[in-house]
Structures are given as structure tokens and as C-alpha cells.
Amino acid sequence: MQDSDIGSDNREKRGRFYIYLSPNQEQMIGLRSLLLVLILVFSNEWMLAQQEEEIDWVYEIDLLGTELAQKHPDLFFKVDSATFFTNFNRIAQETAGQSTFEISVRLQQVLAQMGDAHTLINYHFNVVPDFILPIDLYWFQEGIYILKTPLEYGQILGKRVVSINESPLEVVIDSLSTLIVNDNPSMVKNQIPRMITWTQLLEYFGFANHKGLELGVMDQEGHTEKVYISLPQADGEVVSVEPDSIPFGFKDQKAYFRDHYFPHENLYYIQYNRCWSREVEEQFGSGASALFMPSFKEFEKEVFQIIRKKTIDKLVFDMRFNSGGNSAQGTRFIKKLSKSKIKGEGDIYVVVGRKTFSSAIINTVDFMNLAEVLTVGEATGGRPNHFGEVKRFVLPESKLVVNHSTRYFTLVEEDAPSIIPQLMAPISFDQYMHGIDPALETIRMYKGE
Numbered sequence: 001m002q003d004s005d006i007g008s009d010n011r012e013k014r015g016r017f018y019i020y021l022s023p024n025q026e027q028m029i030g031l032r033s034l035l036l037v038l039i040l041v042f043s044n045e046w047m048l049a050q051q052e053e054e055i056d057w058v059y060e061i062d063l064l065g066t067e068l069a070q071k072h073p074d075l076f077f078k079v080d081s082a083t084f085f086t087n088f089n090r091i092a093q094e095t096a097g098q099s100t101f102e103i104s105v106r107l108q109q110v111l112a113q114m115g116d117a118h119t120l121i122n123y124h125f126n127v128v129p130d131f132i133l134p135i136d137l138y139w140f141q142e143g144i145y146i147l148k149t150p151l152e153y154g155q156i157l158g159k160r161v162v163s164i165n166e167s168p169l170e171v172v173i174d175s176l177s178t179l180i181v182n183d184n185p186s187m188v189k190n191q192i193p194r195m196i197t198w199t200q201l202l203e204y205f206g207f208a209n210h211k212g213l214e215l216g217v218m219d220q221e222g223h224t225e226k227v228y229i230s231l232p233q234a235d236g237e238v239v240s241v242e243p244d245s246i247p248f249g250f251k252d253q254k255a256y257f258r259d260h261y262f263p264h265e266n267l268y269y270i271q272y273n274r275c276w277s278r279e280v281e282e283q284f285g286s287g288a289s290a291l292f293m294p295s296f297k298e299f300e301k302e303v304f305q306i307i308r309k310k311t312i313d314k315l316v317f318d319m320r321f322n323s324g325g326n327s328a329q330g331t332r333f334i335k336k337l338s339k340s341k342i343k344g345e346g347d348i349y350v351v352v353g354r355k356t357f358s359s360a361i362i363n364t365v366d367f368m369n370l371a372e373v374l375t376v377g378e379a380t381g382g383r384p385n386h387f388g389e390v391k392r393f394v395l396p397e398s399k400l401v402v403n404h405s406t407r408y409f410t411l412v413e414e415d416a417p418s419i420i421p422q423l424m425a426p427i428s429f430d431q432y433m434h435g436i437d438p439a440l441e442t443i444r445m446y447k448g449e
Contacts, residue, residue, distance in 0.1 A: 061091060065088045069081065104398075104400055116387045118405045136148035137161065138432075140429040141429070143161070146158065150237070165213055165214050183383055246435065257274070257299055276293070277295060279297055296333075313344045313346070314444075316351060323355050327362035330359070334371070338371045348367070349376050350368075351440075352377045353380065358388055360382070362409065383416070389405065390403050390406070
């Protein structure tokens with residue numbers, strides 16, 4: 001909410017009453033107000049410090065380890081229990097002078113080593129918004145590029161990040177990756193761009209501080225420059241890269257699901273970005289929230305009307321931006337689709353990528369098992385065989401929120417770290433700027449074997 005400027009001309013219209021004070025009275029009130037503000041600020045800092053000191057981290061971390069060992073179906077499948085508890089005990093003995101955020105990051109490093117990407121400390125809940133770099137990043141084939149930035153830093157827009165302060169970006173990525181279950185490169189590509197903007201994390205690893213940093217960037221011609229970005233940033237105008245057009249599959253990533261029929265190609269495109277819907281929310285969540293969500297039942301009805309009426313040579317089911325939810329909805333749809341009679345050749349292509357995870361992995365395997373499909377895109381961030389069905393608990397003193405798996409899914413015989421598409425189609429920055437969706441173009445050009 002922004003403050004309103006109220007001048008003398010509109011005092012009556014606003015219905016407000018004003019008391020006029022002498023200069024001495026104004027000065028006294030001003031001093032008292034300043035004193036009150038200082039008291040509140042220092043009191044708040046003191047209270048926060050007291051809260052940090054009052055947490056019994058030995059008890060808290062012991063409880064965390066015990067709860068995870070009991071609740072997880074197989075916590076020690078990769079790292080033995082002795083190593084796990086030794087690492088936790090070491091952290092518990094070294095909490096003096098450390099913030100809850102710093103401790104939570106250390107705990108997450110231990111959990112990342114355990115090998116289950118669904119079991120984690122939500123340390124990012126303690127990331128302070130004022131200490132987040134106001135830029136949007138994406139990892140393309142050539143590297144990590146800046147897609148959005150405040151207007152005052154417009155000169156870095158569309159350039160590749162190469163360093164943070166004096167550290168090469170590769171070194172920064174290597175450190176940040178210790179917080180990620182490093183099953184495959186796609187998982188790292190998915191998470192790192194957002195993590196780079198959290199200066200509290202960069203400060204933890206010694207690359208920067210939360211007051212700002214010097215970003216090294218490179219343009220398409222190979223010219224480099226360094227720009228200092230200070231924090232916190234006031235709200236202001238932002239600028240974004242302006243591609244010739246947004247690649248089709250990237251256009252509406254926030255939509256739960258959408259579709260489009262290309263009549264001149266007999267190509268039917270379905271994008272499934274969330275394994276969730278009004279119906280799933282009504283079953284597992286809040287009835288009130290469900291009112292604001294799209295109905296998959298209605299969407300499915302429209303999809304099968306098109307399948308019955310239109311000639312379809314290529315049907316595309318795009319899950320490259322789907323990080324999961326509830327797989328049952330997609331499984332039922334895929335079974336129904338596999339039994340449908342499609343007018344035309346009816347070849348099915350499933351697009352996957354770095355964000356394809358959890359329930360979306362299950363639905364990808366559903367397609368692979370139930371229909372003749374070709375997978376297209378990038379390697380998935382999620383494993384085909386994986387832990388899942390996540391539950392949460394909250395540590396009593398620190399209020400840290402902990403996710404843990406309750407079930408293991410064996411979907412394929414080979415325990416591969418990722419689903420590797422049969423037709424690889426990663427996107428480059430140049431393709432993005434020219435509005436080219438390499439996954440769709442690969443499907444369009446594919447003639448079969």
C-alpha cells in the first residue's frame with residue numbers, strides 16, 4: 001500500500017480534522033516521535049536477538065533427526081544413520097552466534113546429502129524479501145541470462161552472468177549446489193537461477209553480503225562489464241527482454257492447463273503445468289480455494305471433443321513446467337486418451353524438462369507405459385523412481401518447516417537419475433529471443449523412423 005499525498009486543497013473532501021501547532025510544539029512532537037521510532041527499532045532487534053538465543057538448538061536438531069528417522073520410509077538408503085546424526089550433532093554444537101537462517105542452511109546441506117529431493121528444510125521461508133536481487137534469471141544452453149531487471153540497471157538486460165563480485169559464476173554454482181540433491185544436471189539448472197538472487201545465501205557462502213553485490217555480465221559479442229546492485233531496492237519500473245515473440249510453450253506457464261489446435265498442421269497442443277485443479281483442491285485442500293481454480297473436468301471434456309472432431313496427426317502433451325501435485329488426475333486422463341480413437345495419424349509426443357518433477361514424472365511414465373509416445377525436450381529434474389507423497393512438520397521453537405517423504409515409487413526397472421528424452425531439444429538464448437520453441441519445432445520437423 002502506498003501513502004497518499006494529502007494537500008490543503010482536499011482536506012474537506014477527505015473529511016479529516018487537523019490541529020495546527022506552534023513551531024515549538026511541532027519540534028517537541030517530532031523529537032518524541034523520533035525517540036519512539038528508535039525505541040521500537042532497537043526493541044525489535046533486541047527481541048529478535050532474544051528469540052535466536054532462546055532456541056534450544058541441541059533439542060531442536062535432535063528432534064529433527066529423530067522425527068525424520070521415524071517418519072521417512074527409508075532415510076538412510078544412501079548415507080548411514082551414524083554419519084547423519086554425527087553431522088546433525090556437529091551443527092547443534094556450533095550454533096553460537098548463528099542466525100536461524102544460517103543454521104537452517106547447514107541442516108539443509110546435510111539433508112541434501114541424504115539423496116531424497118522431497119525431504120528438506122524450507123530454509124527459503126527465512127529469506128528476507130529486501131535482500132533478494134530484483135532480477136529474473138534463466139539458464140539457457142549458453143549459460144544464465146538476465147531476463148528482467150530494474151530500469152536503473154537496464155544495461156545488464158539480456159546479458160549472461162559470469163561472476164559475482166570476484167568469484168566466477170561456476171564457483172558460486174558449485175557452492176549453492178550443496179543445498180540441492182544432485183541427482184542430475186537438470187535439477188541444478190532448475191533451482192540455481194533463483195538461488196543466485198538470494199543474497200543471504202551468497203553471504204553465507206562468502207560471495208557477497210546482503211547490502212549488494214557486483215554482478216559481472218557478458219554480452220553476445222563477448223564484451224564484459226561489472227555493475228554494482230545495491231539492496232534493498234525501492235519499488236520502481238522494471239524492464240524485460242523483448243523477444244520477437246514468446247516461444248509458444250513459454251507463453252503461459254502460470255496456467256494450470258491450456259490447449260491449442262493448429263489446423264494447418266493437424267497438430268493439437270495440450271500444456272499441463274500443474275497436477276492440480278478445482279476438483280483436486282476440493283478433495284485434498286480447501287473448498288474456498290477451489291472456487292478460484294480451473295476445472296480439469298471441464299477442460300478434459302473440451303479436449304476430447306476436439307479429439308473426436310478434429311484431424312490430429314500429432315498430439316503434444318507438454319509437462320516441461322510441471323513440478324507436480326497429485327498424479328491421479330493425469331493418470332486417469334492418460335488412460336482415457338490411450339483408449340480414444342484419434343482421427344489422423346495420432347502420434348503422441350510428451351514434452352518434458354528440468355522442472356518436470358514428482359507427480360509429473362509419474363504421469364510421464366504413465367504415457368510411456370500406456371501409449372506409443374516420443375519424449376521430447378530436456379532431461380527431467382525428477383527421477384523416475386523416487387520418494388514422494390510429502391508431509392510436513394514444524395519444529396517447535398525455531399518454527400522451521402520440514403518436508404519429508406512417506407512413500408517410495410518404483411516406476412521403471414532401471415533406477416535412472418532422470419528421464420532422458422528420445423528427441424533432445426534444449427533452448428538457447430538466441431532461440432528464445434527469436435520466439436523459437438525448439439521442442440515444438442523438433443516435433444513439427446520429425447518425420448518418424
